[in-house]
Amino acid sequence: MEEQLWTTYTMLTEIEANFRSLKTELGLRPVYLKKEGRVTGHLFITLLACHLVRTLRYQLKLQDIHLSGESIRNIMPTQQRMTLTLPTDNDTIIHLRTTSKAETRQKQIYTALNINPDPIGKFKTIVDMKSVVPTETN
Structure with a gap:
């Protein structure tokens, strides 16, 4: 029971971190677009970026490298x-x-x-x- 509770807790913190990432790092904020296609496109690109960051973080975690999406963004652009x-x-x-x-x-x-x-x-x-x-x- 304790292990399942811990797994659920860590999963929830990961989901919260992803939503924080969507709002801050990836810039999914109120976007004042008037055409539905542009809103859909913005949402699609943002979610795609979220999945890419999550996949990168997962692959790095398998190699015992624990970095946030923001840390990766700060390390790579140089x-x-x-x-x-x-x-x-x-x-x-x-x-x-x-x-x-x-x-x-x-x-x-x-x-x-x-x-x-x-x-x-x-x-x-x-x-x-x-x-x-x-x-x-x-």
Whole structure:
């Protein structure tokens, strides 16, 4: 009986945490949209985000990493995908696309989730400006 009571209690605290997450972290607040389709879309995206965060937290918990959704959001955004644009002297532009190095806490999360910290890798694109056709803008 005590074990069932404890399981129910922890389940209720998880549900409460999810609702708190919906209202704060994921921004499901009163949204003043006038069209039903937009309200439905907003609700769908928010609930989808909630499920994704819950799944991430569950997978991390299996690896003994106990983080809130907010903690995950605060840890992850420092790793970014970026493009470096380098003009050259011979009318070409070189675009280098890369991902910043994952920090220690990010690496722990990636490892626990079995995710490559840089799944796309690096790309180099060379654009010859002589062959680019100018377009008119209004």
